[in-house]
Amino acid sequence: MPDRDSAGWWELLARGEFAVQRCASCDTLRFPPRAFCPACHREGAHWAAIEPEGTVESWIVNHQAFTPGGAEPYLVVMVRLAAVPGCFVYGNWRGAREPRGGQAVRGVHTRAGDGVVLLDWRPAGP
Amino acid sequence: MAGVGYTAFTRDSGVSTLTLACRAIMAALDDAGLGPGDVDGLATHRVGDSVAPTVVGPALGVHDPTWHLDQFGGGSVSHAVVGQAALAVAAGLAETVVCYRAVNARSEFRMGGTGRGLPVSPEIQFQAPYGYVAPPQQYAMYARAHMLKYGTKAEHFGHIAVTQRASAAKNPRALMRTPITLDDYLAARWIAEPFRLLDCCLETDGACALVITTAERARTLRRPPVLISAAAWGGGASHLSGGAADPTTSAAAALAPRLYAQAGLGPSDIDVAELYDCFTYSVLVQLEDYGFCPKGEGGPYAVSAGRLPVNTHGGFLSEGYVHGINHIAEAVSQLRGDAADRQVPGAEVALSTAQPGYILPATSALILTKG
Structure with a gap:
């Protein structure tokens, strides 16, 4: 699944980190990883570690397996990242109850069945 | 045409x-x-x-x-x-x-994502590992965001499904012609909450x-000829970084002013609209983004009496799913006045639209007029 733009991002995630790109010229944060900054149109970026924190923008409860090997029902949440304006990420839900709109959430590194490290989400706080 | x-x-x-x-x-x-x-x-x-x-x-x-x-x-x-x-x-x-x-x-x-390769988009790698790959999931996600932000209800989506089925009942081409009720809609099985089976196209x-x-x-x-009075292209957003920060607004919102200006017409001039309806929510968001009601009021507008006739053939939800072209054909039929039992009396201006730019950042639309 990783491509030439994203391989470094996946490696960081596998080490338990969470990062987005910071433009080397104008400091704009961006995700997903790619060479050009959409704000200043220059190449070059550094990895910027950020807290995997955000708020629930939306979620769905899947009642059929849309990919092979899945067990339904399963919940996918759409998270608005706190550190990157206008950036959404998706993941599976690790809360005991269904999410609420606007709920503060925190990412949790999890190892999928095939060994790939993913980022799931749970309610923020202890 | x-x-x-x-x-x-x-x-x-x-x-x-x-x-x-x-x-x-x-x-x-x-x-x-x-x-x-x-x-x-x-x-x-x-x-x-x-x-x-x-x-x-x-x-x-x-x-x-x-x-x-x-x-x-x-x-x-x-x-x-x-x-x-x-x-x-x-x-x-x-x-x-x-x-x-x-x-x-x-x-x-x-x-629907079963039995075929994943879509050609670098973004899918950040979604597929979570079992998030198919259009009904993606549109359900946007629909829930709209429900949370504006109070849109399942009944609003249901009314769109029920109304389009009633139109399909008058359309000999339609695959699904048996009328349904709001109770039928609410009792349909879940696909991806908040979407039920009857939220999804055929x-x-x-x-x-x-x-x-x-x-x-x-x-x-x-x-009788039908004239292409406007054709517009739109970009849209990917809903990842650098895209639109509001998943309740589609690319149609940016395209619509260009489209109307090209035709020298506005929303109040449209007599009939054939709107891309891969899902019920796509109709609702386009009613807003093409200017038929204020943003956020697509649900109440969809159930209001006397609203614009929409998807007179039954749409993808009930006629059949031919990826946009059957919507244009129905608009032509309405403007020629040969839509039989489905005819909107006196229809002279029609809007027809493509998938409104969710998922992949592109959309397009036409305004057609009686020749």
């Missing part, structure tokens, strides 16, 4: 997409009073699931078209294909173009074709 043609809409056509394309094209040419010898342009859109103009042309004896277009893409580019055909005719590159879409979308290539085998020529020539042909 001088002619429209269809194959039957089924769940298993039993024939190739080449056969479907040829049948729909011959029907559209017959509708216009033309034959394959009159065709000098061919255009389609597809995602590796159908036949190219370079295959269809020779099969119908069109050996040297002066213009053709093989557009990659799904429902977001359906109306762009017709817009480009109109440009080709206006530029003199071709005189008579046939636009077609032919799919065995139920029996061979299902769009998967259909079938084809539809349109004949585009100069206005002068169209006036000499068999059927």
Whole structure:
């Protein structure tokens, strides 16, 4: 699944980190990883570690397996990242109850069945 | 626009997409009073699931078209294909173009993500590992965001499904003609909450074709001409970083002013709208983004009495799913006044739209007028 733009991002995630790109010229944060900054149109970026924190923008409860090997029902949440304006990420839900709109959430590194490290989400706080 | 043609809409056509394309094209040419010898342009859109103009042309004896277009893409580019055909005719590159879409979308290539490769987008790698891959999931996600932000209710989506089924009951072409009630909608099984089965379009085998020529020539042909008064393209957003920060607004919001300005018309001039309805929510968000009601009020507007007639053929939800082209064909029928029991009295201006730019950042739309 990783491509030439994203391989470094996946490696960081596998080490338990969470990062987005910071433009080397104008400091704009961006995700997903790619060479050009959409704000200043220059190449070059550094990895910027950020807290995997955000708020629930939306979620769905899947009642059929849309990919092979899945067990339904399963919940996918759409998270608005706190550190990157206008950036959404998706993941599976690790809360005991269904999410609420606007709920503060925190990412949790999890190892999928095939060994790939993913980022799931749970309610923020202890 | 001088002619429209269809194959039957089924769940298993039993024939190739080449056969479907040829049948729909011959029907559209017959509708216009033309034959394959009159065709000098061919255009389609597809995602590796159908036949190219370079295959269809020779099969119908069109050996040297002066213009053709093989557009990659799904429902977001359906109306762009017709817009480009109109440009080709206006530029003199071709005189008579046939636009077609032919799919065995139920029996061979299902769009829903089961049994086929993942979409061509680098973003899918950040979604697929979580079991998030298919259009009903993506639209359900946006629909929930709209419900959270504006208080949109399941009943609003349900009303759209019920109303379109009632239209399909008057349409002999429609796959699903048995009327449904709001209770039927609410009792339908979940697909991806908040979407139930009846929020989702049909998967259909079938084809539809349109004949585009100069206005002068169209006036000499068999059927009353319909004019392409505006054709617009839009970008949209990917809903990842650098895109739109509001998932409750579609790319149609940016496209609509360009479209209306091109036609010199506004939302209040539209008599009938055939809106891309891969899901109930796509209709609701387009009612807002094409300016028929204020942002956030698409739900209450959809259930209001006297609202704009929408998807008079039943749409993808009930007529069949031919990736946008059957919406344009229905608009043509309404403006020619030959929509029989479905006819909107006195319809002179129609809006028809493509997938409104969620999922992949592209959309397109047409305003058609009575010639």
